[in-house]
Amino acid sequence: MTEAEREIKEKVRIYIMGREYKVPAGLTIMKAMEYAGYRFIRSSGCRGGFCGACATIYRVKGDYKLRMALACQETVEDGMYISQIPFTPAEKPIYNLEELSPSANVFLEYYPEIAKCVSCNTCTKACPQDLEVMDYVQAALRGDFQEVASLSFDCIACGLCATRCPAEIVPYNIALLARRLYGKYVMPKAKHVEERIKEIESGKFNEEIQKLMDTGLRDLKEIYEKREIEPE
Amino acid sequence: MVKIPYYPGCAVQTTARNYSISGIAVAKKLGIELVELPKWNCCGVFPSLATDDLMRHLAPIRNLIHVQEMNENGIVQNENRVITFCSMCYHTLKEANLFLKDAEKMEKINTFLEREKEFVGGVKEGYKGGVEALDFLEVLRDIVGYDRITKEVKKPLKGLKVAPYYGCLVLRPREIGIDDPENPTILEDILEALGAEVIDNPNRTQCCGSYHTVDRKDIVAKLTYDNLVYPIRNGAEVIVTCCPLCTFNLDHRQKEARKLRRDLQEIPVMYYTQLMAIAFGLDKQFWGVDLGLHYVDPKPLLKAKNLY
């Protein structure tokens, strides 16, 4: 194998906003961009697929389809045209949860476009988290808060669904509103949390906390490492 | 108990809960278990009138596919029928099937859906055709039969003067209508089976104003006036409906209609399934009259007739 051949074998050709780079195969889009010399001041956060900052749109040479991904999760492919979407300027109305109630009308009021959903599933295809986006939009439309909350639980609000919806619906913000209302009004209250809050407020743990605060860093580390961990 | 797939639609899950709550209970009493589709989306509401209308049919077709899946997953056995209460849902599901009679369109839709296979949340198989949408009224006429209905009556609606109102979606266009588009009788027949006094309603197949109710309340108010004033003149005490949108317009728009024409008397509007639940002597929770969904409260009338 000649040097040139080896290089071709181990590297892939990608295009970042139209400009060609050769990067090692196997890197994520994010690492590949850094390899090519980019330094992220936006479009990067957790690097673990949790924060939704790294929404990316790409197309592979020879394919007509635009695809969506998280840059920190997707591996580069040869012939990838890449561009990032650091921010989606989608509609996000201001509301006061105290004044709302968990009914389907809430969505029609704040996100009336929701009624235009034609069930094309384009949002679902765009979701890098593999969520059933269209199905939670539909559940919202009929006021099924529990369903929206559970189907959208892993949403990281990258905004890609909203950029693709032909009806200009903003699924991820609808889901956020649904989960907020679900948590506030529908979900059963966690009794033990309320009790613990009362205990804290009554000062039950003050002494213990004070003791920790008076402990030096080294001892504190040791205490931390030896702490009891609840079995999974 | 026969198990038949049931497509609720958004309306009967929200503003028309009184329809589904009473309807499901009535069906059960008549030996039909309505099995809700494990997954469903909006019916599509309106089939598009444009020639390039494929996209607009996707929503109902997805629901038909979900019925197909119920058979594949063994939730129902060899059951290609799907029942709806809402006339709008019935209409779009039925229209979608009609539309797919065109093999080329069927192929186009299935080619589009084919690409969903690789996605979580996408349909795994295209539509094979053959799922039949049934309006619950048809079920009562053709599967249950009026005699069986009469047999279940514990409290005949004697002396209750009821005027039926069909609207258009279950009657027109003719190819998908459940009854004669000009002179339907299903509602009348059911009401008679319940022992009610049927009042002639010359406006029973008129338009209710439909979605104009959102942004042109004035248009709907006028129609509501017309649609109510004739049956009232004929002596009706309650209007009986089969469509959530008609019901909303006939009931809630009475407020605007009375502003327009003061001579309009208030009249309660109820679903036929509610009257069935009452006549069958089902528990009050299945009547759907205590959910705060009626604009004109039907309870005073029911009390006056010794039914509540």
Ligand code: FES
């Ligand atoms: S950087 Fe947080 S999801 Fe990619």
